[in-house]
Amino acid sequence: MTERVVPPAARRRRRPTKQGVVLSEELIVATALRLIEEHGADALSVRRLGRALGADPSSLYRYFRHTDDLMLAIADELIGRTLRTWNPTGDWRADLRELGLRMHAGALAHPRAAVLSSYRVTGRVHEIEAVEAILGVLRGAGFPDAEAVRIYHAFVDQTLAFGALDSASTALPGPARAAEASVWRATYARLPAGTHPNIAATARHLVADMPRSSYPAALELLLEAAEARLTACQRRPVAE
Template sequence: MSERVVPPTARQRRRPTKQGVVLSEALIVETALRLIEEHGADALSVRRLGRALGADPSSLYRYFRHTDDLMLAIADELIGRTLRTWRPTGDWRADLRDLGLRMHAGALAHPRAAVLSSYRVTGRAYEIQAVETILGVLRRAGFPDAEAVRIYHVFVDQALAHGALDSASLAMPKAAREAEAAVWRATYARLPADTHPHIAATARHLVADMPHSSYPAALDLLLSAAAARLAENRPRAARPTVTLDTSVNTAP
């Protein structure tokens, strides 16, 4: 797509496409997301997208200025899908853990799109809602503003990075994934203790753990560290006071 701008008032297509559907931003994003998962990044072409929608490719400019604009909308939709399934409970640690796991699961549900969008900043509605929501969870928990932003940054980057990493692995052919998992059994589990004592000692754990995502464990480590920081930052007046009994028992 080129840098062609269509006023918002002119974006709505009123006539159905050749397939009998009325174009909308949501329909275009949904179709583009499906094509990316089927064909990869090359699917984001005006011609292929128009063909899938049964519409003249030029009609897409009513909704998106160019393919990067569409990519940002796709990234924002992935965020929205996570937020729509998440229900906070008021327990900041449990809520962030649940949200992080949902973000990771959402990336794995759309691995190719997740790899393409993990490093983008959309500035769109769902991303703004996510930033506001996560900062709200942290500030209500008692984190000072600077600390809340720092933990938010780490939390989001960790989820996106693991989502992209695991999505890239999932996007590999099944045979390639199985071959890589077998390396832990065929190579590492057979290294002798006299040359590789630490690998040999932990081999069975490597075989069991390494083929799986480390994100849940990494998330728990982050939240434990955040909880420890919260305890350190809590105002002294809010901390429980321990009174020592210094009286002397003079009873016979």
């Protein structure tokens, strides 16, 4: 794609595509997201996307400068989908837990797109809304500004990292996922205590726990640490 994006007010096509639909940024993003989940990153080509939309590939330049611009829009759409399902209650810890779990679930719902977009900074409307909302939760709980940013950073990076990690696993073919899950029982659970005492002592827990995502536990540890930091901040004497 090139650098000739048309302003939003001038983007709407006067005629439908060959499939009878009118192009829009939302439609292009939704179609690209579907193609990525079906075919992987290679789906983000102007030709394939135009074919799926029943439109001349050149018409996509009216909406996005290049495929990376489209990728940022996809990343922002995933954020938006999560935010639309999140209803803060005023309990900062419960609200962050719920948002984190929804972000993680959203990544698993679109694993290939999540792997491609987890490390991107979009600067778009939904990401801005998310940053504002999370900082609002933390500042509203009483975290000083520097602490609020530090915890926001750790919370978001942890969630995105687990989303990408677990999405990459989810995107594996079924037989490969099953083979990896079986390693804990077939290999680790059979190691003798004489050579591997710690693994042998915890083998049944490893077999039960390791095939699952550790994100919920990691999120809880982060929230516990954040609450401890909040308590410490509240106990500090106020500077005169």
